[in-house]
Amino acid sequence: MKLQQKFSVINVNNNTLPIIQEDTKTRYGWIPFGVYGHDDFFDAITVAYNNSTTNSACIEGIADLIFGKGIFSKNEEFQKVLERILPQEEVKRVAFDFKLFGNAALQVYWNDEHTKIVKMYQVPVQTLRAEKLYQNPRVENYYYCTDWNDQKKVRDKKKIPAFGTSNEKMEILYIKHYCPGLYYYALPDYISALQFAVSEAELSNLHLHNITNGFLPLVMVNFNNGVPAPEERQTIEDLLQAKFTGTNNAGRFMLSFNDDVATKPTIDTISIDNLHEKFQYVAEYAQDRILVAHRITSPLLFGIRTANNGFSSQSEEMKTAFSILQTMTILPFQNVIVNALDYALQIGGYDSTELYFEQLTPLVILSTTAEETGKTIAQVEDEVNDSMQTPEEAQTDAETNPDSVIPKEDLEMREFVRPAHFNKEYEIMK
Numbered sequence: 001m002k003l004q005q006k007f008s009v010i011n012v013n014n015n016t017l018p019i020i021q022e023d024t025k026t027r028y029g030w031i032p033f034g035v036y037g038h039d040d041f042f043d044a045i046t047v048a049y050n051n052s053t054t055n056s057a058c059i060e061g062i063a064d065l066i067f068g069k070g071i072f073s074k075n076e077e078f079q080k081v082l083e084r085i086l087p088q089e090e091v092k093r094v095a096f097d098f099k100l101f102g103n104a105a106l107q108v109y110w111n112d113e114h115t116k117i118v119k120m121y122q123v124p125v126q127t128l129r130a131e132k133l134y135q136n137p138r139v140e141n142y143y144y145c146t147d148w149n150d151q152k153k154v155r156d157k158k159k160i161p162a163f164g165t166s167n168e169k170m171e172i173l174y175i176k177h178y179c180p181g182l183y184y185y186a187l188p189d190y191i192s193a194l195q196f197a198v199s200e201a202e203l204s205n206l207h208l209h210n211i212t213n214g215f216l217p218l219v220m221v222n223f224n225n226g227v228p229a230p231e232e233r234q235t236i237e238d239l240l241q242a243k244f245t246g247t248n249n250a251g252r253f254m255l256s257f258n259d260d261v262a263t264k265p266t267i268d269t270i271s272i273d274n275l276h277e278k279f280q281y282v283a284e285y286a287q288d289r290i291l292v293a294h295r296i297t298s299p300l301l302f303g304i305r306t307a308n309n310g311f312s313s314q315s316e317e318m319k320t321a322f323s324i325l326q327t328m329t330i331l332p333f334q335n336v337i338v339n340a341l342d343y344a345l346q347i348g349g350y351d352s353t354e355l356y357f358e359q360l361t362p363l364v365i366l367s368t369t370a371e372e373t374g375k376t377i378a379q380v381e382d383e384v385n386d387s388m389q390t391p392e393e394a395q396t397d398a399e400t401n402p403d404s405v406i407p408k409e410d411l412e413m414r415e416f417v418r419p420a421h422f423n424k425e426y427e428i429m430k
Helices: 039-051 053-067 077-084 086-103 151-155 191-212 230-244 275-293 313-346 363-373 377-388
Strands: 069-073 103-110 117-122 129-130 141-144 158-161 169-178 218-221 266-270 355-358 411-414 426-428
Touching: 039 053, 039 086, 039 169, 039 191, 053 275, 053 313, 069 077, 069 086, 069 313, 077 117, 077 141, 086 103, 086 117, 086 313, 103 313, 117 313, 129 169, 158 169, 169 313, 191 275, 313 355, 363 377
Parallel strands: none
Antiparallel strands: 069 355, 103 117, 103 169, 129 141, 141 158, 218 266, 411 426
């Protein structure tokens, strides 16, 4: 009788490097934006944010520093108008989207004469797709859909004109920075570490499965009494899985009854030397690459403690690290947002905006500086803010009437979409 052997072969999916692509040859009227697939860029970025602890901490920390204490105007008269036109909560959402996706968008509402901007709301940028240029020199419309993966909802998408291209009541102000090789969209500054964020997420998944499997080593169980039928093999596999996997089954032992010692099952352990050290190295290397991609000068500023950065860091080093971070990382983001808002407001009928972000400085730095200089924390904070502001040059001939630009209370509004990170609902005019 010929001996039989039966092996189960497991196919492992091989992940490829991300390829960022604007599909300009698509048959659709809008431009899909893909990284691993056809139109999955925003989904891939969201997954990397949700599943990587280091990536999530960096994005949220930098987004908070970009927003700081909010956006303000040095023109006291226009400041009152700004508070009505653009609530701080909307700016915070814009700052978060801009850091997370490298793109952000605002709904801009005009008065009936299309001469004054009366309101601005943030719109989730992942719900927008740019219209094809065709023969146009610039993007003239954006398509809005709550879920671009749902074909039924895609059929009900809404076409909205881009800012400054129409006389419509509402337009889309799209905020992005220049990216080589791309025209319609932009990339987040940490895009080069996307694979490392995925790796860190996969490591957490690996440890979770190790826990649920009771930290049992990888083993091969051989039954030496013949090859059973497929249904019987599946039954044996299900029994083994039920008895020896899961945290509740950790530490169990196997009991086998055999007619002959020659037919007893054998269990071979498949071990990999120093596996825990390899995992630790990959985890630390992935974390380091993520921090580099985000241009984090000191992980401790974001509550991230690394092997080379404990709580004994000198205050002078912390201040230097924060100063570099503020200058090289935070201010470029703020400049793009301020310039975009200033451009829109000037076209929207306001000449003297003088916008700036009020900075958020760690209390430990303020208290240390105040102690060294003999000043109060408030005085030190004012000096830091004055040195970091990026207002536009004021035009002295501008006069603004706040009462003329405030939307009427009876304007009809409806729910837009509920954001993931804030309590307030999005709103849109009918």
